[in-house]
Amino acid sequence: MANKGKIAPSQAEANVGEILSRSERFIETYRNLIIIVVAAIIIIVVAILGARQYYFLPKEKEAQEAIFPGENYLMNNQWELALNGDSLGYVGFLGVIDEYGITKTAKLAEAYAGICYYHLGSPEEALTHLNKFNVNDKVISPSITGLIGDCHVDLGDLQEGIKYFNKAASKAGNELLSPIYLKKSATVYIKLADYKKAIEVYNTIKSKYPNSVEANDIDKYIEQAAANIK
Secondary structure, X not given: OOOOOOOOHXXXXXXXXXXXXXXXXXXXXXXXXXXXXXXXXXXXXXXXXXXXXXXXXXXXXXXXXHHHHHHHHHHOOOHHHHHHOOOOOOOHHHHHHHHOOOOHHHHHHHHHHHHHHHHXXXXXXXXXXXXXXXXXXXXXXHHHHHHHHHHHHHOOOHHHHXXXXXXXXXXXXXXXXXXXXXXXXXXXHHHOOOHHHHHHHHHXXXXXXXXXXXXXXXXXXXXXXXXXXX
């Protein structure tokens, strides 16, 4: 009874031998195909590593050098030069996007181009570029999200503007930036005559960011909004 259900050693060995035999026959039959597949995988891996080392990294460095003059123009509010370039060899943010589209720097150039278009009075063009920026961080990302909100407000889509201002405030999550976007959101609610929602947002600034610049005179805005509620 104790041996019931067990396979005799000789049978087990025979089964293992059969399995090994089948594996050998499979390898023998498809030897050339296996070699080709393995070689192809090796070639692909080497190509990817080589492309990164000898193409993408140098391209990224070129893009960083190309965008640098534009960042100086941007800091000095020279929107046209920053966007389209100058006569000194700088290609402009649009040129960086065209020439280095595969790089991370080109993604940053999209954001910069959007900023320039916004300040040049073209919110639609600004949105086209700002929406292509998808880098996540605590400074640039909230600012770009907030600017998308500004574009929507300028285009008359106030509710969409509020959505992006609130999103920017949430992304920032700090006392420096969040109150700025919350106040923008409240300002749009005032335009929509939704004074109760505006007061809610003002109170959020007051309670959550009491040490912010925006909170200094927030009671005045709460009182003004409350006076309009009938």
